[in-house]
Amino acid sequence: MQEDRRLAVLRAIVEDYVATEEPVGSKALVERHGLGVSPATVRNDMAVLEDEGYITQPHTSAGRVPTDKGYRLFVDRLSTVKPMTAAEKRAISSFLDGAVDLDDVVTRSVRLLSQLTRQVAVVQYPTLSRSTVRHVELVALTPSRLLAVLILSTGRVEQRLVELPAEVSEDALADLRSQVLQAATGQIIADAVRRLREAVPEVPGPGPDRDDGVTRAVVETLADAMEDHRSDQRIAVGGAANLARYGDSFDSAVRPLLEALEEHVVLLKLLGEATVGGTVTVRIGAEGPYEELASTSVVATGYGPRDEALATLGIVGPTRMDYPGTMSAVRAVARYVSRILDEG
Amino acid sequence: MQEDRRLAVLRAIVEDYVATEEPVGSKALVERHGLGVSPATVRNDMAVLEDEGYITQPHTSAGRVPTDKGYRLFVDRLSTVKPMTAAEKRAISSFLDGAVDLDDVVTRSVRLLSQLTRQVAVVQYPTLSRSTVRHVELVALTPSRLLAVLILSTGRVEQRLVELPAEVSEDALADLRSQVLQAATGQIIADAVRRLREAVPEVPGPGPDRDDGVTRAVVETLADAMEDHRSDQRIAVGGAANLARYGDSFDSAVRPLLEALEEHVVLLKLLGEATVGGTVTVRIGAEGPYEELASTSVVATGYGPRDEALATLGIVGPTRMDYPGTMSAVRAVARYVSRILDEG
């Protein structure tokens, strides 16, 4: 019960802060949201939330601001999906329906997405590269280090050293090798990544078959190597002018982001792996792989015809953003684009 | 003599202002440059320069700042070419020499140019579109209005209405038509534009053959229509992070520029037509076609193998920029790129 109210307080803080861009205090909070308690009570809750790391004060005696952790909780448990209005849906479909070819679809999507979210939009071109995995080899160097070799149909060879979290026997390794081979061989890269993650289950817990994260380490390394190979992928970026709204915190926030926008490899990493079927991935601030982008979040999802996750699209913006609205916009655009690809 | 000194003063003001980003006063001026006169004298000169519109004061009792007109004069008559150092030349060639294909050349050029100038670099891909002019028709609607029809080998048709500055006879029109046809038919677009401008000379002055700008109006309209058709041209942009240095004047300067950078058609217009052979075009502030970009300048030049102006490259930056340095960087990069295209 108090627990519930504390979460309501957190939700209110996030919503207010996103709307006003100013630290929000206890009094304003009870006024603007109908929590039926006094400011003092809210203050106590806030103190607890701060202890738990969900909010912080920019300086003593100012309102509270959500932390990354706070946004995370908000996104995971507190946000209610904000459905697109009929008008918005109509706007989306009419905007995309005029597209004449693939290039046009992507260009329009980027523009649409950046206008809907008022953020920087990023759309990866659907995978056309048909390069496949020809072979994977795992060579044990020591019991806890192995070399993963990836050979692609294009003839490219990629080697990675894997430090294992535990020692592994030759038998177990052979087992793993055959599993990996079966999952990946002959697949195009995008599929191989997905199948690897799905088809090679982690053996959990203790016992004779315990795994200690070895599988995980190997699979992730391989997937990473494959993702790198998507780097010849094309990407479209739009709405950079929305960065002008950052206003403050310029050198710290906008500059690294502008740099990232030119490094398409970086962008691909940011977008992450494609997930499909309405699942929108949110990466908040420092959760991402780049320190300089600690104050930016990524909202992305996969898209493609017949629910194949061919590519990824999404937006990049400040951690302080309207997550529910952005997420539903991203999801809606992904759906419409997928449908169009279905038809075309 | 005083005239000479006044120009020296202007040059000094531009140089100091570009270096310091602060309005420059009379005293600082005589100290930092060895003009052998007193501050009072300089003040008098400055008053004149201000009357003539070359400089202005941001507020009473502050130093002077060059106007667009001032920069123009500086660029045209006062700037001494700043040659590239040997080290810079080496850096340029080694940076570009590693390029493997056309895409790579363009990508590297953009990066190089933005790093050299610390501005936003724009490189147009060399014309690959081989679409040619199939036919041009000029139809008189009234004696002073005609319809220009442009038919391209791709099958596209472009119509433009031309308001003539004077009436024109059927004979003169037939003459013009045949000239235009001869110049343009069968040419690829880039060449057609150039040949049109060269081969259809304006008949000047009064007399039986006087032209009153009719030729000019027609040629420019046609050229414009053709330029529009280059709009499927690809463009590479780089170094947008350098915009972070603008710091102040954000919404007024950076936002429109960011928007322009995404509108490749706009960028093409900004870069303007390719000029070749070491000629670097400088467009300062409001001289350009876009009001919102009144505080940005464009420094561009053409490039291409064997001195054919296949495409344009250049930079976009604040009017307050180091013109000599930027111009020589742009020219140097254009030369090296041209040479590489020559070899490849």
Next chain:
DNA sequence: TCTGGCACTCGTCACTACTGAGTGCCAACT
């Protein structure tokens, strides 16, 4: 034509005091 001098303007900076939003804590209340 140039120069030195002088009065004047006005932006900048450092300092002060004030205000007000917001907090934490405590004692009292339900």
Next chain:
DNA sequence: AGTTGGCACTCAGTAGTGACGAGTGCCAGA
């Protein structure tokens, strides 16, 4: 135990003030 009102305290932001100095325009004299 949880909630509330009250109170003292903190501290960013906001004038207001005065001194400072860079810079100007103008004028009389060299």
